[in-house]
Amino acid sequence: MASLLSVEKWDIETDVLILGFGLAGASAAIEALDADPDVKVTICEKNPEKYAGGNSRAAGQSLLIAKNPTALKAYQKSMSTANPIPEEMLDEWAIRMSQLEPWIQARAEEAGSQYIKGTGFTDRDAVLEFPELGAADAVTYTATILPIPAGVWLAFKKNVDNRAVDVLYESPVKDLIQDPDTLEVFGAVIEQNGELKRIKANRGVVMAVGGYEANLEMQRNYCGYQDIFPLGNPANTGDGIHILQKAGADMWHMRNKGQSGGIWPGLQVPGYQTVFLRNPFWQSYSWIEIAADNKRFYNETAELQLTHYKEKKHNHWVDTPHINAGPIHMIFDETTREYNCLALKAFTWNIAAENLDWSDDNQVEIEQGIISKADSIEELAELIGRDPSEVSAEVQRYNDSCEAGKDSDFEREAITLQPIIKAPFYAVKIVPAVVCTGGGGRRNIESEVLNPAGQPIPRLYEAGELGSMFSNLYQNGSYLTEAMISGRAAGKNAANKENWDKG
Numbered sequence: 001m002a003s004l005l006s007v008e009k010w011d012i013e014t015d016v017l018i019l020g021f022g023l024a025g026a027s028a029a030i031e032a033l034d035a036d037p038d039v040k041v042t043i044c045e046k047n048p049e050k051y052a053g054g055n056s057r058a059a060g061q062s063l064l065i066a067k068n069p070t071a072l073k074a075y076q077k078s079m080s081t082a083n084p085i086p087e088e089m090l091d092e093w094a095i096r097m098s099q100l101e102p103w104i105q106a107r108a109e110e111a112g113s114q115y116i117k118g119t120g121f122t123d124r125d126a127v128l129e130f131p132e133l134g135a136a137d138a139v140t141y142t143a144t145i146l147p148i149p150a151g152v153w154l155a156f157k158k159n160v161d162n163r164a165v166d167v168l169y170e171s172p173v174k175d176l177i178q179d180p181d182t183l184e185v186f187g188a189v190i191e192q193n194g195e196l197k198r199i200k201a202n203r204g205v206v207m208a209v210g211g212y213e214a215n216l217e218m219q220r221n222y223c224g225y226q227d228i229f230p231l232g233n234p235a236n237t238g239d240g241i242h243i244l245q246k247a248g249a250d251m252w253h254m255r256n257k258g259q260s261g262g263i264w265p266g267l268q269v270p271g272y273q274t275v276f277l278r279n280p281f282w283q284s285y286s287w288i289e290i291a292a293d294n295k296r297f298y299n300e301t302a303e304l305q306l307t308h309y310k311e312k313k314h315n316h317w318v319d320t321p322h323i324n325a326g327p328i329h330m331i332f333d334e335t336t337r338e339y340n341c342l343a344l345k346a347f348t349w350n351i352a353a354e355n356l357d358w359s360d361d362n363q364v365e366i367e368q369g370i371i372s373k374a375d376s377i378e379e380l381a382e383l384i385g386r387d388p389s390e391v392s393a394e395v396q397r398y399n400d401s402c403e404a405g406k407d408s409d410f411e412r413e414a415i416t417l418q419p420i421i422k423a424p425f426y427a428v429k430i431v432p433a434v435v436c437t438g439g440g441g442r443r444n445i446e447s448e449v450l451n452p453a454g455q456p457i458p459r460l461y462e463a464g465e466l467g468s469m470f471s472n473l474y475q476n477g478s479y480l481t482e483a484m485i486s487g488r489a490a491g492k493n494a495a496n497k498e499n500w501d502k503g
Contacts (some may be wrong), residue, residue: 001178001246002198008100010200014042014495016168016200019173019189020044020208020240022054022233023480024464026065026156027487028206029165030107041165042199042472044190045234046172046209048090048338051353054210055232055436055465055481057153057450058274058349060117061335062127063143065101069094071380076139077128079473082257089469090169101143105482106348111158120144120151121346122281127476129307130317140476149352150206152480167329168192172239175207176247176460183451184458186500202501203435204459204494207449208487211437211465212238214273218406219352222439222502223255225323229266229275231433232265240440242464247460249441250452253471257384258319260474262309262379265289266433267343269370270358275433276343276350276358278330280305283339285416289334289430291325294390295397297410301416308474328430329384331377334422341430344370365428372427395420436479440467447490459497461490 001213016026019041029041045052049051066072073094076085108115118125119142126142128135145151160167160280161210174196175189187201212218213239214230230236245251266275282301291297298311298321310317322328330342342365343358349354358365365371376381381391401407402419441449449467450458463486 002175003180007198013200015040015203018043018206021052023056024208024483024487026160027484027493028466029160031488032491035492037497043167045169049169056148057449058232058352060347061144061152062477065140065143066097066479067097067140071137074352075134080131080471081491083471107159108155111155113155114146117143121456129475149347185460202499203497206461206490207240208311208463209240210236213434213437228432228434244441248451249449250278252442254439255474260438260470261435263319263323264309266431274349277348281346284311284335286418286420287336289330297325299412301412321430329427329428331401332426333420373424375424380427384427436465438468438470443467447466447486463487463490
């Protein structure tokens with residue numbers, strides 16, 4: 001940490017300093033000014049303005065709407081048995097969730113945006129990820145704000161733009177300024193154009209800088225993942241983790257039982273760190289995935305997006321095996337190429353922030369060499385560096401299952417057993433893709449960061465993905481709503497503090 005005595009002068013002064021301009025940071029700014037219209041609010045964002053929004057911009061924009069706090073608490077408690085969430089936190093979270101919808105609707109109305117029931121890109125009104133744990137009673141419905149993609153983020157950004165908030169882009173946080181004995185936080189050190197600047201925060205600092213999903217070294221050290229690729233913000237490199245550790249925070253949920261948001265099949269585009277999400281919605285099914293041993297390794301057409309890519313093994317919900325099966329290739333034929341766009345265009349950083357496209361018929365990606373093409377399976381295998389006889393045998397085994405109408409290996413539904421027979425044949429590399437990480441400083445429902453003794457670090461708050469309360473399984477629509485709840489608590493509580501320097 002940087003001590004107060006080390007500050008010779010303050011370069012910037014504010015009342016509430018928010019570090020990170022995603023949905024959590026936006027919610028904190030809105031609530032701080034609602035708590036005290038005269039408070040000065042400053043947001044520092046690592047990215048340039050064109051990339052503001054963090055993972056909330058790249059996410060699917062689903063919002064969990066729950067009207068029964070008792071059922072919601074029971075559901076979340078059941079999803080968290082592997083790593084229990086404190087009871088008092090669950091109680092208040094469930095109440096705040098049940099009261100959240102009017103506030104979201106007000107944000108949409110202020111932005112001139114349309115709030116709707118449903119996800120905006122499927123016909124489901126509610127996504128019930130774990131029915132056996134009580135989803136039907138807990139989830140009233142799913143909602144979102146149009147447009148798709150990024151509608152929720154765009155509406156909240158307009159709300160911030162409408163208020164007296166100073167937003168400093170390309171200003172990553174480097175350190176907190178604290179008392180070395182009490183750990184009280186007085187401000188932060190940021191970097192602008194290669195120069196360190198010290199910001200005085202009279203009332204409080206809110207950390208809302210996201211997780212570490214784009215930091216491969218941290219993924220390897222915390223989770224043991226050899227290779228993993230972000231679907232979201234490439235600037236989420238664990239800055240907040242390191243700063244909170246240095247600040248004396250107790251850490252939690254750094255890995256849990258797996259990745260709460262799941263590990264999904266991704267599609268790489270050369271030159272980009274982030275990846276597309278492989279489309280989960282199919283018009284035809286003449287395709288399989290093969291692992292490093294040239295064998296299939298799971299039920300490829302199961303609707304795993306409905307459980308955030310968790311599957312049940314030995315009565316436990318665990319991450320799907322993409323993280324341990326690579327290298328992986330999807331093998332498909334001309335029918336699947338013709339009738340399916342391989343990439344989902346509803347969300348991910350590539351779609352929402354980079355404005356990248358994936359051609360509807362996949363022809364552009366074939367021309368670019370992202371997708372390999374051959375006249376036979378054996379020739380295709382050679383192109384992707386695999387044993388032709390083994391790949392051919394596995395495709396034939398799958399085709400035999402199609403002819404028999406039964407997948408004895410992985411129990412694909414009979415309707416999805418369509419043989420890979422129409423030339424030319426294709427292969428595309430599938431990489432393990434992570435939605436987000438939830439680890440960070442342990443916090444309470446008031447978004448106060450706690451030290452190892454369970455006591456709040458004075459004037460330090462945390463919101464959003466960094467230090468999320470979710471500890472194991474995840475219900476669709478919970479991360480964005482948690483960003484709102486934790487951001488609102490952080491902003492309100494920081495704004496209501498007295499200035500630490502009354503002189």
